[in-house]
Amino acid sequence: MLKLYKLLKPYTLYIVVSLVLIFLQTTSDLYLPTLMADIVNSGVMKGDTDFILKTGGIMLLIAAGGAVCAVISTFLSAKASVGLGRIIRDKVFARVEGFSLHEFDRIGTATLITRTTNDITQIQQVTFMIMRMMVSSPLMAIGGILLAYSKDKALTGVLGIALPVLALTIFLVARKAMPLFKAVQVKIDKVNLVLREKLTGIRVIRAFNRMEHEGARFAEASLDLTNNYIKVNRIMAFLMPTLMLIMNLTTIAILWYGSIRIDQGRMDLGALVAFTQYAMQIMFSMLMFSMMFIMVPRAQASAARINEILNSRPDIEDPRQPKTVRELRGLVEFKNVTFSYHGAEQPALNDISFTAKPGEVTAIIGGTGSGKSSLVNLIPRFYDVDSGSVLVDGLDVREISQGELREKIGLVPQKAVLFSGTIADNIRYGKPDASGEEIREAAEVARAAGFIAEMKDGFETLIAQGGTNLSGGQKQRLSIARALVRRPEIYIFDDSFSALDFKTDAELREALKKETLQSTVLIVAQRIGTVMDADQIIVLDNGSIAGTGTHQDLLTSCEVYREIVSSQLSGEEIA
Known part of the structure; x- marks a missing residue:
């Protein structure tokens, strides 16, 4: 995946600015619990309304600044990740265009479509998540631990127990889920293959009354994909309650132990409030970080499939000279x-x-x-x-x-292939700068002018996808006209x-x-x-x-x- 990230070079400025803004947003989020502690200790406990309003106003300004940083950084991250997706799509399309028919036979059309759409979307989404969470989550966790430690060293021992348990849970779940995420793309390929065969061969399927058979084939492929997703969701369904249980138990332990320390006069109430918020920030940041480790393997599988396309050397290449x-x-x-x-x-x-x-x-x-x-x-x-x-x-x-x-060369293939657009567009496909007169002459020679004239819009008649609104003979004659207009x-x-x-x-x-x-x-x-x-x-x-x-x-x-x-x-x- 790192190889693909080299393509982010045009968006370097966006990434740098986004990271700076994420740093500022994280800093503001970390500073808010300290201000809350000051409000509790110096405002609420002393009944100082002016201090509460003044510090509360500062909190609002910092929160607003963090929100602005979050919005801008999200916009820049989205722009960079979507831009990466566009660059990869362009490169994959250009590479596939250069494939010989051997490569199409070997790789397969269905998987090429999946790689150009679903796989690139996976990388695009993970790139956005990395830019948003891979930076903010570690900063939030490290900053939260340091600030929590500064509030009360003894109470940090609770986090010393809770965080390893949380990390171990995430590790075990991720290890179980990663192979399933990697298998998803292959199963999507299978669904696309069956669906493509069903759509392109619908006439044959109906003619031989094989609708039930094809339905069963699709249901089998779809069920396989569904079962894989169900397994993943079961694991994720176990993860979230478990993590929330650990986080809630940690909160209870902090409040219980913190109340004892307050009772002993070793800690003030504001510090406990701040410590509780830092604990939540730390654990939520670890939760977000864990989601990255679950999503990244799936993106890596997609990246490997895309790199397979980009790294493949076509069997047929132009000579150097x-x-x-x-x-x-x-x-x-x-x-x-x-x-x-x-x-x-x-x-x-x-x-x-x-x-x-x-x-x-x-x-x-x-x-x-x-x-x-x-x-x-x-x-x-x-x-x-x-x-x-x-x-x-x-x-x-x-x-x-x-x-x-x-x-x-002017080629008229065995299977007449027409493109969506007008009849004139399809004939002009053989010679983009062909005049109207040249198009009419080619149609006349190809014996297509007669049926074209009978159509309501003549040469401007729209052709459906694949030429389904034309007969086989009409499609063949338009294919011949397309070759004739080229005069090869x-x-x-x-x-x-x-x-x-x-x-x-x-x-x-x-x-x-x-x-x-x-x-x-x-x-x-x-x-x-x-x-x-x-x-x-x-x-x-x-x-x-x-x-x-x-x-x-x-x-x-x-x-x-x-x-x-x-x-x-x-x-x-x-x-």
């Missing part, structure tokens, strides 16, 4: 590429070699799990190859900065026509030919009708190339391709 592509063409080459997913027993791709040229359409087809999407994900460097190389315009993609590489050198269509009917598919591919004459086009598809007109078809089978050529070439030379064709087309259509 990236090369710049001088000739802008979009030539894509695979040379003996082998690639495996993290933890996989077998490579997803094995010894892949081919060239995709500008002005040509290269189609990739194969059975489910043959490695089609894995192949195209290597071009924008979402993953790095195990061996071999992927080249764009003659340069290995690992030698080019990720920003420059991806500027050359390399187009990658990863099974991007699957939700379209055959007529729209054919019209769209015909329109794309005119727009992509100078670009390299790679199409991943399941339909033979989508790829049969391609200049080059690559057939994948279990991660290896089973054949390369045109439709007619492959019909005679590639058994895998013939099987795919025969499964989709009739004998007359093949002929």
Whole structure:
């Protein structure tokens, strides 16, 4: 956690001023019982009303000053702790943005959300408590003990017995509670995971009538978290009455022993009043300090989880001296590429070699799990190859900065992803400075202009989160328009026509030919009708190339391709 506290540097002045104010507030709180003792001894006992009013006025001024110091220091502490939370969130978000897909697969989306929200909130809250209590509590305890000792040395022996008992109780409870607090974050991860799966997969869950099953899964995760909190609360429920019992017994012992000393003439009444207040201040400060020791371990667990993110080095990083592509063409080459997913027993791709040229359409087809999407994900460097190389315009993609590489690519993913906002905003996502005319042209080519025109607000129609107010085909066409408006050198269509009917598919591919004459086009598809007109078809089978050529070439030379064709087309259509 100390590593994260280095990020508080911009708030150094706030922290220093806050600590000074906390010191002044604590000093004022410690001085008040002494003034109360003076009022009792010199005012009440002697019947001196003027002294009572005068000293009472001083007490009010000191209390008001302490209150002002408390308010300002609380404001500054809150500003510093919230600022730390913002800095950590920004750094975590920036780090996660640089993760390759390997890191997302390894760490998991649910825990990343928990770490960015709940964990950082824990650190933020504990930071505020540290600035408020970690300083004031020890000052209050030490100052209270010294002042109590100055009032009556013999009576301090009562505190010498009570404080170790109080400290031992706090220690035993904290030791029991700390592991439970550390387990909370992991259990929150589990709840988030189940809830996220339930929300994103609600249609599948309802379609298969698995609501009760998913409800039971969530209830199990939620119950696990609840039981953990109940255990913590039981311990804390035991702690508070026990501490109050010790504090009340201590007060009784002080009053009993103090009355004996007053009766013996060894102590005055004002000193006893002051001593009692100091005893309460000491024990309350220890109670507050103990809460810190209970909360800090939970924050430390959160800090460790955040540091795991901040300390992780992405698998994919820009080269120290990236090369710049001088000739802008979009030539894509695979040379003996082998690639495996993290933890996989077998490579997803094995010894892949081919060239995709500008002005040509290269189609990739194969059975489910043959490695089609894995192949195209290597071009924008979402993953790095195990061996071999992927080249764009003659340069290995690992030698080019990720920003420059991806500027050359227009990707339409297998699952159409849209963002909340207008239709125009989503198309403009591919080119932030795109004009209205460019957006309309892209929509026209993508065959999206028709359904957009039928909408009440046209291009200003709002898209719901995840595009839930659009059909699958509409989302795919908007994703294609988003890539088209960019006018990249390399187009990658990863099974991007699957939700379209055959007529729209054919019209769209015909329109794309005119727009992509100078670009390299790679199409991943399941339909033979989508790829049969391609200049080059690559057939994948279990991660290896089973054949390369045109439709007619492959019909005679590639058994895998013939099987795919025969499964989709009739004998007359093949002929």
